[in-house]
Amino acid sequence: MKALMEYTTEQLNEFEAAAQKKYDEFVAQGISLNMARGKPASEQLDIYDNMLNEHFKEIGFKSEDGTDCRNYGILYGIEECRKLFGEILGVDWKNVIACGSSSLNLMFDFIAQGMYKGFAGCEPWVCNKNRKFIAVVPGYDRHFGIAQYFGFELINVPMTDKGPDMDLVEELIKNPDVKGMFCVPKYSNPDGITYSDETVIRLASMKPVAKDFRVIYDNAYIVHDVYEEGDELLNIFDEAKKYGNEDNFVTFTSTSKITYAGAGVSAMAASDRNFKEISDRLTLQIISYDKMNQLRHAYFYKTVDDVKEQMKKHAAILRPKFETVLRILSEELGELGVAKWNEPRGGYFISLDVTTGSAKYVGELCKKAGVTLTGVGATYPYEIDPEDKNIRLAPSCPTVPELEIATEIICLAVKLAACKEIREGK
Numbered sequence: 238m239k240a241l242m243e244y245t246t247e248q249l250n251e252f253e254a255a256a257q258k259k260y261d262e263f264v265a266q267g268i269s270l271n272m273a274r275g276k277p278a279s280e281q282l283d284i285y286d287n288m289l290n291e292h293f294k295e296i297g298f299k300s301e302d303g304t305d306c307r308n309y310g311i312l313y314g315i316e317e318c319r320k321l322f323g324e325i326l327g328v329d330w331k332n333v334i335a336c337g338s339s340s341l342n343l344m345f346d347f348i349a350q351g352m353y354k355g356f357a358g359c360e361p362w363v364c365n366k367n368r369k370f371i372a373v374v375p376g377y378d379r380h381f382g383i384a385q386y387f388g389f390e391l392i393n394v395p396m397t398d399k400g401p402d403m404d405l406v407e408e409l410i411k412n413p414d415v416k417g418m419f420c421v422p423k424y425s426n427p428d429g430i431t432y433s434d435e436t437v438i439r440l441a442s443m444k445p446v447a448k449d450f451r452v453i454y455d456n457a458y459i460v461h462d463v464y465e466e467g468d469e470l471l472n473i474f475d476e477a478k479k480y481g482n483e484d485n486f487v488t489f490t491s492t493s494k495i496t497y498a499g500a501g502v503s504a505m506a507a508s509d510r511n512f513k514e515i516s517d518r519l520t521l522q523i524i525s526y527d528k529m530n531q532l533r534h535a536y537f538y539k540t541v542d543d544v545k546e547q548m549k550k551h552a553a554i555l556r557p558k559f560e561t562v563l564r565i566l567s568e569e570l571g572e573l574g575v576a577k578w579n580e581p582r583g584g585y586f587i588s589l590d591v592t593t594g595s596a597k598y599v600g601e602l603c604k605k606a607g608v609t610l611t612g613v614g615a616t617y618p619y620e621i622d623p624e625d626k627n628i629r630l631a632p633s634c635p636t637v638p639e640l641e642i643a644t645e646i647i648c649l650a651v652k653l654a655a656c657k658e659i660r661e662g663k
């Protein structure tokens with residue numbers, strides 16, 4: 238296979254006609270496949286039926302310290318659950334709060350706290366009309382949505398294969414109006430990139446001019462290896478402590494992609510100072526989180542090793558899905574020079590870059606053929622991908638045969654869009 242750009246006009250016409258024919262055949266089939274969101278498949282969720290619900294008969298409703306979990310109390314969550322998250326996140330469990338079912342909710346509330354109460358004695362962010370947040374792109378649409386909701390101007394920082402472009406981040410934090418950034422440090426959404434040691438150290442050693450600068454360190458995929466040998470991520474709090482910077486970071490995670498999506502347990506961990514400020518808010522915000530669910534989880538997972546063992550079952554389900562998509566991308570688009578993609582070792586996504594200016598068109602072609610992708614542009618703030626080239630693929634939910642069809646359609650759409658670009662450019 239040679240690069241599409243090198244085809245003669247005749248070869249290109251022939252190639253395009255063949256792709257169009259196959260594409261039309263798919264359209265005629267009236268397919269309906271969804272690769273839009275990173276949802277676990279039902280077969281993955283089935284693993285937890287009974288396991289999470291049967292044990293109450295065995296242990297009753299009490300946590301290890303004898304607390305009746307059916308009742309109010311214990312704002313920071315039951316100790317065994319905090320300890321479990323402490324192990325997962327690699328932090329002292331006393332700095333962990335085990336919460337309700339959504340980490341995104343915790344992030345939203347944390348930013349709301351910055352907005353209306355402020356951090357570290359600084360004036361609330363709402364007072365700053367020029368407030369800005371760093372958006373690592375491509376990134377997670379819901380992160381951008383939260384910052385936009387609170388009126389931050391989002392500044393794009395490109396993702397590299399080692400994490401965010403740290404030269405740019407270090408430049409931006411000289412501006413006192415820049416108040417924070419979202420990071421997904423392990424198996425980032427959508428690139429599946431794990432930050433290198435150098436990136437973590439540079440983040441940890443940052444001295445932002447804004448004293449109330451906060452990194453929302455979203456460790457949503459911290460134990461989500463798809464292969465036996467997962468990526469290693471340096472511990473941000475251990476590194477930040479070396480520079481006296483642990484107040485810059487608050488980390489979040491949940492079991493949404495460990496047990497039940499949207500019905501698991503979330504947690505956050507923070508320095509003593511941030512912990513105190515968060516707990517001042519929580520004391521007023523909630524009496525106590527769902528400890529029954531925490532108890533279920535802590536009973537099922539005694540240690541982080543139990544979690545990792547269980548995640549191998551997920552990997553066995555997810556790996557063939559990832560590999561199907563990657564194989565077809567490589568077979569169909571390999572040498573054509575019209576698309577690039579990552580081969581993540583974990584997480585929930587594959588990020589596909591197509592020829593500049595054609596992602597939206599690829600999305601439209603896919604939709605017409607019955608394949609729903611994450612809204613093209615959604616991986617950028619304001620849904621504006623300046624180069625119109627990034628598409629997030631979420632292979633977790635469809636079955637392997639469905640993924641085969643969906644990926645073939647995606648590849649045909651990429652080919653047709655590339656032919657159009659080349660023809661129009663010629």
Ligand SMILES: Cc1ncc(COP(=O)(O)O)c(C=O)c1O
Nearest residue numbers: 339340341421426457491493499
């Ligand atoms: C990076 C990231 N953070 C957070 C979430 C949502 O987590 P939760 O279900 O705990 O709110 C997702 C879900 O896709 C995600 O990709």
